[in-house]
Amino acid sequence: MKFGHLLTFFYICDSIELHGLELNIGSFTLRQIKTATNNFDVANKIGEGGFGSVYKGVLPSGTLIAVKQLSSKSKQGNREFLNELGMISALQHPHLVKLYGCCIEGNQLLLAYEYMENNSLARALFGPKEWQLELDWPTRYRICIGIARGLAFLHEESRLKIVHRDIKATNVLLDKDLNAKISDFGLARLNEEDKTHISTRVAGTYGYMAPEYAMRGYLTDKADVYSYGIVLLEIVSGMANVADRENENQFVLLERAFALKATGNLMDLVDPKLGSEYDIQEMMVVINLALVCTAITPTDRPTMSSVVSMLEGRIVPEVFPAEQSDSMTEMDRDKRVKELEDQNGNRIVEMPFACTDSSTSAVDLYPNDGFSEYLQKRDSDIRKLLSK
Incomplete structure (x- = not known):
């Protein structure tokens, strides 16, 4: 070599x-x-x-x-x-x-x-029981920071400003010390400021895609921020953001988070496996960050450098936007294509809801011992629900 x-x-x-x-x-x-x-x-x-x-x-x-x-x-x-x-x-x-x-x-x-000894965050959190890892809260919090640092580098610190487009728990790998590393850049795109941010090929994974990108093909680094917010909810809860079988255009975990926020019971999101062994202040920072990151309006989402600063305690977490639509995960199912303009005058093409689930279209680095088949079956069920 x-x-x-x-x-x-x-x-x-x-x-x-x-x-x-x-x-x-x-x-x-x-x-x-x-x-x-x-x-x-x-x-x-x-x-x-x-x-x-x-x-x-x-x-x-x-x-x-x-x-x-x-x-x-x-x-x-x-x-x-x-x-x-x-x-x-x-x-x-x-x-x-x-x-x-x-x-x-x-x-x-x-x-x-x-080689990443502990495979993916998805397998560690909500894979079959024999593959799950006992991740305590300090480890989970460190993972949150690690992913945020990686994304801040891609968006703001690297010479090439990059939008990953497929941030999800299967694309976060864990080394022997359970440090988080972002993988799978097969769908990544350069974030060029002089472009209109229109993507002719919408690609990503159901449940992690930002609404403006899934519905209109409007791509900026804030799409990664949204995906990161979903991953934060999964880290907190130990649950995957899977589709609601009764309401196929909604996702269970995100909807549950908003419902619990409305009733003032956000701590009910916490993974029961953690018991009471976690720092309440850190937990609230992560949950509130997840809600800010999944704001329906891209400009309401923080930058990833701000997220890192909030997690590391250098700045106070941003306030969650007071007004949201009834559901952030409802996707426009109209098959018409029409041109719009956003608030900055950029051209937006409203596209049919058509996504490429990269767990089957690109190779996750190594979803070990049949975990890829497990995920593909789960995501196949999600796609079937969303295509009805």
Whole structure:
């Protein structure tokens, strides 16, 4: 493996061309990857997604890696491979999963990441019982801060300002010390201020998508802030924000949070597994931040740097907007497409509600031991409800 130099390559696959693409990462040969994974031994397979598999591997140095293998036969898989390669190769941060290098050889498209011993936050919180971890409140609070720091870096501190577009519990991975790291940049987009923020392809995951993006394709970094708010609610409650089977355009956890706020019983959100072993002040900060982050109006949501400051106690948490619509999770189901203008005069295209659930369209880094199938079935049920 080669580090500390610019990798230059030329590769053509299914009409996608890269001419002299320069990436500040290492390169692997296919032989090195096969050696690390014992020739992609099924015993080393730790995940499966819509565009390939993920294998655990070990380098000659003893470093553990997670190898994402994407099929070159899928155009969408190629796009997401190149997007992830281009995005994450330019990013280095303690709360982003580190990309060690790539391999493009024959029909193989491979990405080698640092191996995350404790898998995903989703599996730790609400996966099948045998996969769940006992996350105490200090650990959960540290995870909240870690995700926020990673997003603040993407939105405000990195040379490339990036909107992740798919912040969710399965895309937050936990290392051996339960530090949170954001993964899966296959859907990420540059946040270019001179653009109108219109996305022609709405992509993300049901239950985490901001209303203005899901309904109108209007994308800014505040879409990630909304998704982060949902993740905060999941961390507090230990519950997934799944669809309400009786009211298919609503999501159980978010609706419950608003209902409890209305009755003054927000502490009922707290995961019973925590008992009374948590800091009440920290818990209220996180719950109120979750509500602020999921405000229906993007401008009412805080920046992620402000979120970090609030969690670290440097500034007082922002006040939750007093007026909200009846339901923040009701999605416009009108199939007409029409042009609107937002309050700043930017063009907005109101689009049919059509999303790509990345738990099946992109490869989560490694939803281990069948957890991907568990999530795909759950999300498939959600999509069926929302498509009625």
